[in-house]
Amino acid sequence: MNINEGRFAGKVAIVTGSGSGIGAAVTRRLIAEGASVVGADLNPGDGSEYYVPVVTNVTVEADLEAAVATAVSSFGGLDLAFNIAGAAKGAPIVDHSESDWDFTVDLVLKGIFLSTKHEARAMKSGGAIVNVSSLNAHVPMFGGSAYASAKAGVEMFSKNAALELGRSGIRVNAILPGLVSTPLTSAFSENEALAADFNSKIVLGRPADPDELAGPILYLASEDAGYITGTSLVVDGGWEITGYPDLSKY
Ligand SMILES: NC(=O)c1ccc[n+]([C@@H]2O[C@H](COP(=O)([O-])OP(=O)(O)OC[C@H]3O[C@@H](n4cnc5c(N)ncnc54)[C@H](O)[C@@H]3O)[C@@H](O)[C@H]2O)c1
DSSP states (O other): OOOOOSTTTTOEEEEETTTSHHHHHHHHHHHHTTOEEEEEESSOOOOBTTEEEEEOOTTOHHHHHHHHHHHHHHHSSOOEEEEOOOOOOOOOGGGOOHHHHHHHHIIIIIHHHHHHHHHHHHOBTBEEEEEEOOGGGTSOOTTOHHHHHHHHHHHHHHHHHHHHHGGGTEEEEEEEEOOBOSGGGHHHHHSHHHHHHHHHHSTTSSOBOHHHHHHHHHHHHSGGGTTOOSOEEEESTTGGGTOOOOGGGO
């Protein structure tokens, strides 16, 4: 058990997608603020005193059950869950293969359902769950129909989960990031013209650093957000108010 002082001192958390990007930033910050963390990822990285990695595919129910059971056996329970694992295979609708559609919707939407199901079952004294959706829940992306539809599903799923779990003292909220500099979006930043197009649409003029998502994500799990459930927080540098660049030319 992590004995550091902090907002999350003594709390036990699970983070799916802990091995990279936003999930790795959330994991670092949780441990720095006193939590003990189980990291559930295809590639969860190395363990440490307060971090237990569990190789997990979030589309496989038995994997989620095992990851949650590890939180209980290693640290004595589960208080907080951050469902962040994600990726996508996209294409224009007329060219989209059924297998790429299934890959994306299963990972993005079913993964959140399976994670929430087993996390909530283990939260015996209440808790907080934060599901990472996307700005694409509100704004479509050329070639991103599977991803955007599934992320919109994550936002509604989170409201539904909040409705069902509130009387058990479990709060559920969604975060909708705009563009964040992680391996997932490196293809965008490496294409100079595309990066400039994106930055021209983002009111703050740049993508976010993953740590700029960790702050709002941890806020929703903190006691300061104790009366917030069933809502969504857009963290996009003001991008939603301008819309997407025309991606059809890329
Ligand atoms: N980066 C962005 O601009 C952005 C914007 C909006 C939403 N998001 C969402 O944020 C989340 C994190 O993205 P990121 O940018 O940090 O990406 P990332 O690629 O850096 O990290 C994603 C992590 O998820 C893991 N993962 C992928 N498939 C998995 C599976 N089936 N089971 C378990 N783990 C799996 C990967 O191994 C990786 O460690 C995703 O849900 C993504 O859709 C990202």
